Amino acid sequence: MEDRGFDLEARLATLEENELNRTLSPVDRVAERGYFAQSCGGELPVLDADEALVFASNNYLGLTDDQRVQDAARRAAATVGTGSGASRLVTGDTMVHRDVERLLAETKGTDRALTFSSGYAANVGTIAALEPDVIFSDELNHASIIDGCRLVDCETVVYDHRDVEDLRAKLAARADRDDAPVDADSASDPNADACSGSDSSASASSDSSSPDGTESWLIVTDSVFSMDGTVAPLSALCDVAEEFGAWVMVDEAHATGLYVDGGGVVQAEGLEDRVHVQMGTLSKALASQGGYVAGSDALISCLVNDARSFVFSTGLTPPAAAAASEALHLARHGDARERLWENVAHLRDGLETMGFDVPGDSQILPVVVGDRRDALALEAALRDRNVVVPAIRPPTVPDGESRLRFAPMATHEQADVVACLEAVREASEEVGLL
Known part of the structure; x- marks a missing residue:
C-alpha cells in the first residue's frame, strides 16, 4: 500500500539544516x-538556576x-466562572x-x-x-491580516x-482599470451600512458591499509594526x-494601551472619526488574552x-x-505608560x-x-549573561535582515536597562559585532 501520509521527519530535518x-x-x-x-519536548520542564532579565515580551x-489585574481575574472566576462555556450567541455572553x-469602545472613541x-x-x-472586493495591504502587515486576505474571494x-504615494498610485491604477465611479462621502462614512452585501453565500466579485454599488475597497495596516518598530x-x-x-482598517495590536488615554496611534493622532475599523489585542499591553x-x-x-x-x-x-478591563483602566489612569516610554528612550539611546x-x-x-547566524550567536551570548532577547530570522523577516528584537517593559528598573546594555556590549564584542 502506498504511504499517503506526511514526511514530518524530513520537514524537521530541513528546518534543522537551514x-x-x-x-x-x-x-x-x-x-x-x-x-x-x-x-x-513533551516532558515536564526543569527550570534553570539563574534568573534572567526579559527584554523580549509584549507585556509592555x-x-x-500586577495584583489588581490578578484580583480582577480571580473575582470574575469566582463570580462568573472560569470559562464562558459556549459561543457568545448561545449562553457565553456575560x-x-x-x-x-x-x-x-470608550477608549477607542x-x-x-x-x-x-x-x-x-x-x-x-x-x-x-466585510468581504471587500479589493484589499490594499501594507507589505509588512501581520500574518493574521495576510491570512484574512487569503480567506476572502477578492484581489489583494x-x-x-x-x-502613501505607492498606495495612492495603486488605488488610482485600480480606479482607472475598472473605471469605477466613487462616492467618497458615502463610502468613507464610518456609520455607513457595513452589512450591505454581506450574505456569505454571495460572491464578493459579483455582489459588491459598497453602499453605491461600486467595488468595495479596504485599506489595511498595522499601526505599530511588530518586527520593525515602525x-x-x-x-x-x-x-x-x-x-x-x-475604508481604513487599523491593527493596533502593539499600540493599544500605550498612547493617549490608554488608546493607540489612532487616538494619539485623533483619527477616531476617519478610521472605520479599529482592531487590537488584549494579550499584550492589556496583560490578558483575546482580541477586539x-x-x-x-x-x-x-x-x-x-x-x-x-x-x-x-x-x-x-x-x-x-x-x-482592569489592565485598560490602569493603562488609562496609572503611570505605567510614562515609565515604559522612559525605559524605551534609555535603552534606545544606549544601543545607538x-x-x-x-x-x-x-x-x-x-x-x-x-x-x-550572527543573530543567533548574539542571542546565545546574551542568554549566557542572563538577558533574554529573541533572534528574529526568516521566514518572520526577509533573508539578510535577521535581528534582535528588544522590548523593554514599564516594570524594568533603571538598573535593569543598564544591565541589559552592559550585556549587549559584552556579547556583541564576543561575537564580533562591535
Whole structure:
C-alpha cells in the first residue's frame, strides 16, 4: 500500500539544516524577569538556576503580575466562572464581556467594541465578514491580516511599507482599470451600512458591499509594526483613502494601551472619526488574552452575525475579560505608560551610542544584524549573561535582515536597562559585532 501520509521527519530535518527550527522554552512567570527551562519536548520542564532579565515580551506595561489585574481575574472566576462555556450567541455572553467592550469602545472613541478569542481571530473574522472586493495591504502587515486576505474571494494589492504615494498610485491604477465611479462621502462614512452585501453565500466579485454599488475597497495596516518598530502614517493613509472612497482598517495590536488615554496611534493622532475599523489585542499591553474590534454600531452588529471566528468560537473566558478591563483602566489612569516610554528612550539611546542602528519610533527596538547566524550567536551570548532577547530570522523577516528584537517593559528598573546594555556590549564584542 502506498504511504499517503506526511514526511514530518524530513520537514524537521530541513528546518534543522537551514537553522530555522524553533523550540519552546517555558518560563516560571510572565514578567520583567524569570527562570527559564530548556526545551524538553513533551516532558515536564526543569527550570534553570539563574534568573534572567526579559527584554523580549509584549507585556509592555508589565501588568500580567500586577495584583489588581490578578484580583480582577480571580473575582470574575469566582463570580462568573472560569470559562464562558459556549459561543457568545448561545449562553457565553456575560456582563464581564460587556464591561470590557464598553471600556474598549470608550477608549477607542467608537459606538461599540466586540471581543474575540484572539487577535488572529479578530483580524481573520473581520476581513472575511466585510468581504471587500479589493484589499490594499501594507507589505509588512501581520500574518493574521495576510491570512484574512487569503480567506476572502477578492484581489489583494500589496503596497510598499508605509509608502502613501505607492498606495495612492495603486488605488488610482485600480480606479482607472475598472473605471469605477466613487462616492467618497458615502463610502468613507464610518456609520455607513457595513452589512450591505454581506450574505456569505454571495460572491464578493459579483455582489459588491459598497453602499453605491461600486467595488468595495479596504485599506489595511498595522499601526505599530511588530518586527520593525515602525509606525504607519495613519493621517496620510486616511487622506488618500478619502480621495478614493476606501475604508481604513487599523491593527493596533502593539499600540493599544500605550498612547493617549490608554488608546493607540489612532487616538494619539485623533483619527477616531476617519478610521472605520479599529482592531487590537488584549494579550499584550492589556496583560490578558483575546482580541477586539471597535467601530460603528452597524459594523459590530454585522460582525456578531457574520464573523465566523466569533460566531463559532467559545466566548472569551470571564477571567481574561476582567483582567483586560482592569489592565485598560490602569493603562488609562496609572503611570505605567510614562515609565515604559522612559525605559524605551534609555535603552534606545544606549544601543545607538554603541553604534547600532535602531529603526522605528515605537516601544519595539529592532537591532538588525543581517545574517541569521550572527543573530543567533548574539542571542546565545546574551542568554549566557542572563538577558533574554529573541533572534528574529526568516521566514518572520526577509533573508539578510535577521535581528534582535528588544522590548523593554514599564516594570524594568533603571538598573535593569543598564544591565541589559552592559550585556549587549559584552556579547556583541564576543561575537564580533562591535
